[in-house]
Amino acid sequence: ILNVEQSPQSLHVQEGDSTNFTCSFPSSNFYALHWYRWETAKSPEALFVMTLNGDEKKKGRISATLNTKEGYSYLYIKGSQPEDSATYLCASSGGSNYKLTFGKGTLLTVNP
Amino acid sequence: GAGVSQSPSNKVTEKGKDVELRCDPISGHTALYWYRQSLGQGLEFLIYFQGNSAPDKSGLPSDRFSAERTGGSVSTLTIQRTQQEDSAVYLCASRPQGRGGDTQYFGPGTRLTVL
DSSP: OOSOEEEOSEEEEETTOOEEEEEEOOOTTOOEEEEEEEOTTSOOEEEEEEOSTTOEEEETTEEEEEETTTTEEEEEESSOOGGGOEEEEEEEEOTTTOOEEEOOOEEEEEEO | OOOOEEEOSEEEEOTTOOEEEEEEOOTTOOEEEEEEEOTTSOOEEEEEEETTEEEEOTTOOSTTEEEEEOTTSOEEEEESSOOGGGOEEEEEEEEOSSOTTSOOEEOOOEEEEEO
């Protein structure tokens, strides 16, 4: 894997559904995996930063896992609500300046 | 406390004009990054500042792009002789000194449209 890849590109779910997205990243020169939530015309909001293989983090109905050996992370949303509608970005950081390398994002739409 | 702010929020300019985009990072954050998202693309790194110096400018797409940071705080991204392909959302982020795993905090971005 050379780039950060996210799937699916977009997703439509009904209110109350649970959903998950995938992020794959290069395992070489890896320091941390970041998840952001980005609503149009707002600042990307940091959800999680994970560094260790096997890390699991949770924030309310949203959780994430990290597998650094195989280079993937999952983001889970339990009981989706319309306010969860946004683009979810993952990014890996590494190297001497910890710049973020982003995937193209997953656009989630939750229908009431 | 105050987050990262950027101005202007929107900028429409004509091809060939110069533009300046401003970023005010979170107070005390020594690391500052510029990224941009062009249509259909993911966020791409442009430049990294540590204090007032820019040890990594590898993402700047051409010599029409330059950036500076003064007083270890405000940063300005300048695009000279804008082209239509420069149209994008330009985001600034800051991070406190130290641990590279710390979160980067983003501003709301400047949407640049070059006609």
